[in-house]
Amino acid sequence: MTSMVLHFAPQTCARVTLVALEETGAPFATRLVRFMAGDHRSPAFLACNPAGKVPVLEIGGQSLTQNSAILPYLARTFPAARLLPFTGDALADAQVQARLAWFAADLHPLVTRIRMPQFFCDLDGAPARVRELAMQAMAFQLRSVEQDLGQQPWLAGEEWSILDAYLSWVWFRIAGAGFDTAAYPNLGAHHERADARPAALRALAREAEAQAELERAGQTVPLN
């Protein structure tokens, strides 16, 4: 079997790939990227991903980046894990890709503005406003999902998919940054369900180990 190595950091969107790998049951190794030590700007890491971001999945020595590419790769390579509801129908499969793109291109940038608004405008008082506007935009994006999850347990319907892990990561990031979670009870319950899956628990345990390692070295990313 082709070897797989995930470059990741705890609490980041690499969690989604980590959960996907755990769901496949395939063997893989992990490499902790220590942002506070500048690992993501090292020549070795930039050779894997010139964008300097996690996740990077090395597959037989080749780097694959972007959750929206990695997750379909894993879904197609390990069909028994049923990571994504691909059917082979071009339009249905494009709808699945659209969902992935919604997470990567619409929701994730809002998460970043909510968590790290100072990277978008550092003028006096501006970060608070950046965060506020991003919270409003996030609330708008999540309203239809909240409605859907009142009718069905998982994003794609009756069956779990890795889209649920993506949503759970978004929820984790915004809930920890003061987002008004009380207005989204179905999303809150979904988060509990998604994170209680055995593969998610294994992924969270790996993250906890990595976080402890960062704490021992005084290299945790400061909370905003």
Ligand SMILES: N[C@@H](CCC(=O)N[C@@H](CS)C(=O)NCC(=O)O)C(=O)O
């Ligand atoms: N579009 C990328 C986003 C990757 C990304 O933004 N990763 C963040 C962590 S959540 C990162 O590595 N940030 C470090 C940096 O930008 O310096 C994906 O979905 O994989």
